[in-house]
Amino acid sequence: MTGPAPARRARRHDPERRDRLVATALDVIAERGVAGTSHRAVAAAADVPLGSLTYHFASLTELLAAAFTRHVDTVAARFDARMRAAPDRAAAMEALVGHLTGDLLASGRDLVLAVELYAAAARDPALRAVTQDWMSRSRRSLERHLDPVTAREVDALVEGLVLHSALSTDPMDAGQIRSALLRLAG
């Protein structure tokens, strides 16, 4: 018999833990909101001890900032790829419809993360820098096909469409979205 194991600590070698924690934090934010995102919640979701979080991130705010920064990077890169791939303005508008209906509004996850980020950014300057970076990248992507003034207007409309979709019981369908965008930038 081995007897009662002397509570050996199972130390794990885990060189990419920091990255994994950022990804897990995004999942937790999407599921429970920023308000429900605690060190303990992320630790449990990532299956690491509590102390590991304060080792890798100086504060909870820093963890949130890292998570939202990664999310913005992903979405902005995806959107810029769509805009880069569009050969002309008409194709760009269609790609925009696809971005809205396909990427953003499909899962609900991106929607929720966006709204959580907006609210958190309203109070945290570090997160406001993240949203400003997002807006600026988004506008630059649009400016591949639109003049700066129109790009800004379209960007605002897209933001509003996203928000309405997140909160409305009967969100606009692809056709309504297309015609709204075309009216502004057709």
Add this chain to the structure above:
Amino acid sequence: MTGPAPARRARRHDPERRDRLVATALDVIAERGVAGTSHRAVAAAADVPLGSLTYHFASLTELLAAAFTRHVDTVAARFDARMRAAPDRAAAMEALVGHLTGDLLASGRDLVLAVELYAAAARDPALRAVTQDWMSRSRRSLERHLDPVTAREVDALVEGLVLHSALSTDPMDAGQIRSALLRLAG
């Protein structure tokens, strides 16, 4: 000499306390966010004992719902008054610019409350009903001068403009806002 007062309780007759608590809760939300709004924070701001909150509101969620409902009522009524006062479509568009630059974007308070409500509504069905009521009233006000399809598009654009203004370092000025709205519904 009165001697050491035997810790008399200073009971206060305060028939409108419930209303005052709702108003105070809105102030606290605007200042510290939903996340920073606790029974204790509201009690301190309203100068009432902690127990008074649980007497007047069954739960913190109920208090938040009452506060946001009141806020939406105020803003929606103000907006409808503006639309009702506009004699024609052109005046309505100008009133819309005034609503945005004057009412919403001026103080920052309405901006913050809106974003806080959006984020909270994403997770709480009761609050989602409040946002849906807001959207529906807003659209009905716009429909005094615009067809339903256009009203919906304008409503979404307004939402986006509000959000961009809340988060941007260089928000659009009245002229830019006007031209964006006119492009969509001129």
Add this chain to the structure above:
DNA sequence: CGCTCATAGGAACGACCGTACACATCGGCG
């Protein structure tokens, strides 16, 4: 091979939270 320090792990502290509850008070009605 042996040392060392970045990393992993676990427990604890003090603060704040929502809520429940027992008790005090008094306006208004019978």
Add this chain to the structure above:
DNA sequence: CGCCGATGTGTACGGTCGTTCCTATGAGCG
């Protein structure tokens, strides 16, 4: 006037939180 239920008040409980701190481990390097 005398009661009583609506309202006001203070305290306590159990829980979660961010953060700190000490210890343990082992990968990489000299």
